[in-house]
Amino acid sequence: MRLDDLIYHTGEWLRGTGPHSNIVMSSRIRLARNLAQKPFPNRATKKGSISILETVEEAVSGIDYFKKSTTFKIHEMDNIDKQFLIERHLMSHEHSMNTEGKALIVSDEEILSVMVNEEDHMRIQVMQSGLNLNETWKIINSIDDALSKRLDFAYSPRWGYLTACPTNTGTAMRGSVMLHLPALVMTKQINKVLSAIAKLSFASRGFYGEGTQAQGNFYQISNQVSLGHSEEEILQNINGLLKQVIEQEIQARQALMVQNKPMLEDKIFRSLGVLKSAYIISSQETVELLSMVRMGIDLDVLKDLDRRVVNELFITIQPAHLQKIEGKKLSASARDTKRASLIREKLGGV
Amino acid sequence: MQCDICGKKKATVHLTEIVDEQMSEMHLCEECARTKSVQMEQQFGLSDLLAGLADFGKQVKDKEQTTLACANCKLDYEEFKKMGRLGCSECYTEFESHLANLLKKIHGSNRHLGKAPGSIPVAHKKEIETINDIKHEMQESIAREDFEKAAELRDKIRGMEQEDKS
Numbered sequence: 001m002r003l004d005d006l007i008y009h010t011g012e013w014l015r016g017t018g019p020h021s022n023i024v025m026s027s028r029i030r031l032a033r034n035l036a037q038k039p040f041p042n043r044a045t046k047k048g049s050i051s052i053l054e055t056v057e058e059a060v061s062g063i064d065y066f067k068k069s070t071t072f073k074i075h076e077m078d079n080i081d082k083q084f085l086i087e088r089h090l091m092s093h094e095h096s097m098n099t100e101g102k103a104l105i106v107s108d109e110e111i112l113s114v115m116v117n118e119e120d121h122m123r124i125q126v127m128q129s130g131l132n133l134n135e136t137w138k139i140i141n142s143i144d145d146a147l148s149k150r151l152d153f154a155y156s157p158r159w160g161y162l163t164a165c166p167t168n169t170g171t172a173m174r175g176s177v178m179l180h181l182p183a184l185v186m187t188k189q190i191n192k193v194l195s196a197i198a199k200l201s202f203a204s205r206g207f208y209g210e211g212t213q214a215q216g217n218f219y220q221i222s223n224q225v226s227l228g229h230s231e232e233e234i235l236q237n238i239n240g241l242l243k244q245v246i247e248q249e250i251q252a253r254q255a256l257m258v259q260n261k262p263m264l265e266d267k268i269f270r271s272l273g274v275l276k277s278a279y280i281i282s283s284q285e286t287v288e289l290l291s292m293v294r295m296g297i298d299l300d301v302l303k304d305l306d307r308r309v310v311n312e313l314f315i316t317i318q319p320a321h322l323q324k325i326e327g328k329k330l331s332a333s334a335r336d337t338k339r340a341s342l343i344r345e346k347l348g349g350v
Numbered sequence: 351m352q353c354d355i356c357g358k359k360k361a362t363v364h365l366t367e368i369v370d371e372q373m374s375e376m377h378l379c380e381e382c383a384r385t386k387s388v389q390m391e392q393q394f395g396l397s398d399l400l401a402g403l404a405d406f407g408k409q410v411k412d413k414e415q416t417t418l419a420c421a422n423c424k425l426d427y428e429e430f431k432k433m434g435r436l437g438c439s440e441c442y443t444e445f446e447s448h449l450a451n452l453l454k455k456i457h458g459s460n461r462h463l464g465k466a467p468g469s470i471p472v473a474h475k476k477e478i479e480t481i482n483d484i485k486h487e488m489q490e491s492i493a494r495e496d497f498e499k500a501a502e503l504r505d506k507i508r509g510m511e512q513e514d515k516s
Binding site: 161 | 422423425433434435436437438439440442443449452453456457458459460461462463464465466467468
């Protein structure tokens with residue numbers, strides 16, 4: 001697989017199906033793993049990092065899950081390619097800097113990816129569509145088992161998996177779920193919900209990663225604590241919390257439909273109208289409008305649109321994606337034009 | 351020992367300078383060290399190093415008590431406090447008492463209850479078994495007072511453990 005092959009496909013996690021997919025975009029679990037005694041990436045020499053990468057590549061080559069995977073060496077990539085992989089949620093921004101010895105291993109359909117030599121030697125990630133943490137755990141757990149037969153992981157019986165940052169020590173697991181909560185935002189209940197989440201030691205952040213504002217009414221919720229509970233227990237806690245948030249969003253949507261249906265329908269159809277007919281559009285405006293359209297599909301107000309098409313647009317309207325599609329560097333204003341034409345094409349516009 | 355500069359007060363600061371591979375030692379009293387440190391700062395910009403020198407005698411004592419470094423990756427605890435990142439898996443052993451408190455503060459617990467690595471890699475396992483066998487043989491040699499053989503086996507184990515670490 002070449003990087004450019006990814007342009008015309010999007011990840012399996014965007015297909016817009018699975019439990020609660022009307023509200024939950026995707027479920028993701030990430031495990032941090034390090035090799036025993038080898039300096040962590042922040043203290044490794046260039047030679048040391050390269051040797052870690054070779055060890056990891058050899059280990060994954062014998063595992064079925066990685067059969068159709070490709071390794072991208074980050075230092076060989078240009079900025080647009082790096083940004084492209086960040087936009088697809090396959091790697092972090094941090095992974096695109098100080099790139100010597102860093103690599104990204106991506107499986108077919110982008111269900112599985114491994115950042116090698118990010119903050120830890122390995123950051124293994126599995127993503128699924130909808131609320132699917134249990135299934136996601138099953139997959140990543142068996143990948144981890146297979147890896148642990150081939151690699152000597154840094155582990156202590158007392159503290160579990162040992163990571164560069166002590167906030168990840170223990171299970172070294174981060175489970176996160178991307179939620180689309182437009183009705184809680186419109187009914188101004190979102191802050192109440194978010195502060196309750198924070199009180200329960202879960203973190204929330206925006207769609208476009210750490211430190212980003214919630215755009216398009218997307219909120220990513222994940223566990224903060226990684227030590228003192230088993231993986232299953234942590235995931236159960238996230239599931240329990242999410243069920244409540246989902247219930248609240250459903251109630252808010254119903255309330256809007258009952259109390260103010262014409263206003264809501266107007267908002268949804270106008271959003272679709274602008275997306276279908278605009279010739280210049282910024283990413284921020286796009287994301288706000290797509291959010292309304294997505295809710296329109298969920299509420300059966302828009303009947304002929306596929307949720308997957310809308311999900312994919314959240315990814316493909318970003319700057320590096322537009323430039324990859326166009327096959328050249330584009331200025332900000334050229335991107336706004338390209339973005340509008342891509343949206344018209346995908347939504348069957350004017 | 352008297353101060354090399356004023357020749358009056360007791361030298362409490364011992365400075366080693368290396369210029370063009372020529373090493374020179376200086377023994378200074380606190381006051382002259384402070385003056386010297388200002389000169390050197392202007393010369394080399396070694397402000398951080400020499401700021402510590404001014405109160406050298408006292409600081410060394412503190413340093414001896416608090417400087418804790420990982421034998422495997424050489425990260426010292428002060429650096430960890432600044433950066434917030436550990437250097438390798440062995441840091442967890444070296445800084446154990448400090449980390450036990452820190453982990454408890456972060457996670458509300460410092461006891462792992464999650465999964466453990468499925469199994470130890472076969473090659474590694476065999477090595478551990480071999481080392482254990484040799485250790486057993488060494489104990490037997492000691493029991494029958496064959497110390498020459500025991501020493502030979504001890505060196506063999508050390509060699510294998512070293513190899514394992516590298």
